[in-house]
């Protein structure tokens with residue numbers, strides 16, 4: 001039986017568990033990760049089994065310092081060094097050509113690898129003590145909400161890991177920005193707290209964004225990046241009408257809203273922050289709590305358009321599209337993160 005353990009005194013034991021092929025869940029500034037020795041294919045296989053994750057979904061390798069980049073990646077471009085200097089430790093994952101030491105199971109057979117240095121004292125202490133790379137996806141079952149506390153990790157994965165390091169609630173609350181530097185131009189694969197606009201400023205060159213990309217091939221996995229309860233995104237203008245309509249259908253609904261528009265008879269209404277970073281920090285924990293209360297639907301007032309809101313809107317869009325709910329966003333076929 002694994003236990004939730006407090007901070008730094010457990011680090012040597014955690015590193016030893018990794019060396020022995022075990023799994024350690026640990027906090028990062030974004031979300032909790034489920035870690036294994038990235039150079040031990042059997043240990044990495046345990047991650048896929050614990051999550052129920054398909055083998056072709058590659059894992060991010062977490063490293064302790066930028067000097068380790070060349071152990072895991074080859075042909076590292078100047079842009080990667082520049083971004084590493086600027087943002088690491090921090091919520092940015094770089095996709096680079098992989099070095100030979102990276103096992104196939106980590107990359108899903110691709111010729112690239114995702115790398116980042118997390119900005120959390122426990123994660124950094126673990127990486128230092130372990131010495132190698134730690135392959136770690138978010139510590140949730142495949143397609144479910146990412147955990148932002150140690151208790152969420154336990155809810156998601158039970159005893160599938162050997163140890164959970166408890167670092168308290170995650171500071172950022174949504175997953176890292178992912179930037180692909182393996183092609184001709186930098187490409188944003190996943191929006192996060194660090195925006196494409198900031199990256200463009202640091203690099204002094206444009207970043208290709210998902211909406212600029214060619215449409216994805218049909219038939220890809222639909223996102224189930226969501227709670228079990230259907231999520232519907234509703235504009236401020238439609239919030240009251242949507243609520244009324246659902247009440248006439250005798251639905252039990254919960255509403256997350258930034259505005260204070262009066263709403264008739266909803267079962268639960270919670271105010272959301274008006275700043276994107278605060279919204280992001282609370283997002284998964286709120287959805288997780290609401291999901292446990294078996295509402296017929298969770299209505300979420302759509303946050304504004306704007307670069308700062310891109311990551312929050314992206315996660316909400318995925319949560320809503322998993323149920324095919326119609327809201328402010330068109331349901332899209334997307335791979336889960």
Ligand code: TXA
Nearest residue numbers: 030032033058059060095112113114137138175176337
């Ligand atoms: O904030 C985060 O990034 C957290 C913490 C734990 O570091 N990790 C995380 O990992 O979100 P995961 O596995 O849940 O999401 C990683 C995403 C997946 O969508 C995966 O497809 C993508 O990164 N990814 C990893 N390696 C890749 C590669 N070589 N090429 C393209 N995408 C890659």
Ligand code: MG
Nearest residue numbers: 137138146337
């Ligand atoms: Mg994930």
